[in-house]
Amino acid sequence: MRTFATLTVLAVATLAGEPAMAQSGDSVEERNKAIVQASFDAWHAGTGSPYELLAEDASWTITGHAAVSKTYPDREAFLREVIRPFNARMRVGLKPTIRQIHAEGDTVIVLFDASGTARDGEPYANTYAWFLAMQDGKVRQATAFFDSTVFNAFWERVAPRAAP
Template identity: 65%
Template sequence: MSTNTFPQRVIRGGLIFAAVSCAAIALAPAANAQTPEQNKAAVQEKFDAWSAGTGNPFELLADDARWTIEGNSAASKAYPSKEAFLANVIRPFNARMTVGLKPTVRSITAEDDRVVILFDAQGTARDGKPYVNTYAWFFTLRSGSVVEASAFFDSIAFNDLWSRVEPGQ
């Protein structure tokens, strides 16, 4: 015969229910989680808009997104936020161009919360010379926004543009 009284059984049962509920919540996918296909489609949409001149993939960045330019280019380092990246890389880059970059996507691959984009891009610098480069970007997405990015590209082509052409107004 059990010596547990009714209140003790209720409390113990409640604690077990709470523990099981917490475990189920921890193991369940996040309500805002996107599938790899949804992440890929969101990135593809922004690259299509960029190519058409009606948008860009930076619209996907969360405000606190960390963007790292890998390698040894003049801009290689980790940028701790969307604004830091845009202010220190994208705006000065665009200010060096008379015809902005137009991407041609080679491939977009998605797995779990990661999307990898391999693309070529070309534009015209303020000095009239073409800028051509190939990029590989690795995105980590949460709830449809990029929270982390790593970028690889030809640093020789980038450094040439960065040092040769002064940003315009």
């Protein structure tokens, strides 16, 4: 069993673009979980984003009946159509708190709460479950679940700020 410090070093090296060297005893699950955990830690601290883990050709599916529910074929489409317009509606960005994180094989499942303040001064809070299919330290495919009623109310209520 690897220590938290070892897993953090592996995750940070991977986030920095350096391949995480497999050490005896490290499982695929341990490495992938550490990489995702480190990206959420950086997101929470305001120093990074889990979207940095997306491969350029990663697909992202938002399930359910949200205004943005569909499959995005690549990283840029997802960022352009969902993440940038979402962030343009926020005064204070989302800060995640992981409830649970699990890994099996190449899949990491993260259950988390995220909250921030919308441009209209009202809070936005939602609970998410992300299923992340990993390959070589990158997310190749993601499926996201969240409360679409909360999301849609926010999306319709708050206009995005104009791009500079």
